[in-house]
């Protein structure tokens with residue numbers, strides 16, 4: 250599973266160029282889930298182009314609001330479902346940091362969407378936590394949002410160390426593998442029906458380093474930011490994934 254998080258980037262012109270490059274460089278896919286989370290205002294445009302070009306690309310949202318109604322600026326789950334969304338990213342570290350999202354809201358969002366669309370829950374430690382060797386404690390606490398829930402559909406966790414996002418730095422692939430196993434164990438132990446999540450790695454993934462992550466057993470894919478803004482480099486990452494994970 251390879252998912253692009255475009256964050257607050259893009260324009261109509263960028264989207265047209267993106268698809269041109271993606272189509273030029275993407276190889277035959279073996280059915281792997283390929284997703285794009287564009288800014289909400291562009292979801293429909295991206296979905297329409299993907300459909301018109303017969304591409305196996307699914308669109309999703311970068312967030313949802315906990316509710317609907319008198320909440321100026323918010324986008325509800327009903328609107329997301331009404332707009333060709335197959336997944337929603339929840340709890341991205343930028344939402345936690347810049348928009349003060351906490352575990353209570355993140356749990357509410359997960360509960361809202363878990364039976365309706367695919368949640369991609371983001372977790373990850375700061376550099377300070379990492380240096381103090383607190384990574385697993387931080388992740389365990391962030392993962393509390395799914396405690397005692399029953400996931401009848403798929404659940405995806407994205408492990409995105411905050412210090413690796415947009416920095417060009419990444420953990421060692423072996424360390425990522427160990428953390429992904431830890432995440433799977435915690436989720437299995439704490440959900441009512443022992444959910445077995447897919448775990449994506451995110452943080453400075455690009456076409457030069459992606460294979461080193463995909464070669465690890467517990468890495469089920471990637472959540473890609475900067476390198477997903479260009480259709481060619483995103484296609485290369487998808488091609489690598491197709492070649493490694495059958």
Ligand code: 13P
Pocket residue numbers: 254341409413414415416451452453454472473474475476
């Ligand atoms: P970068 O790939 O730009 O580091 O961003 C990762 C990310 O935050 C994806 O959600």
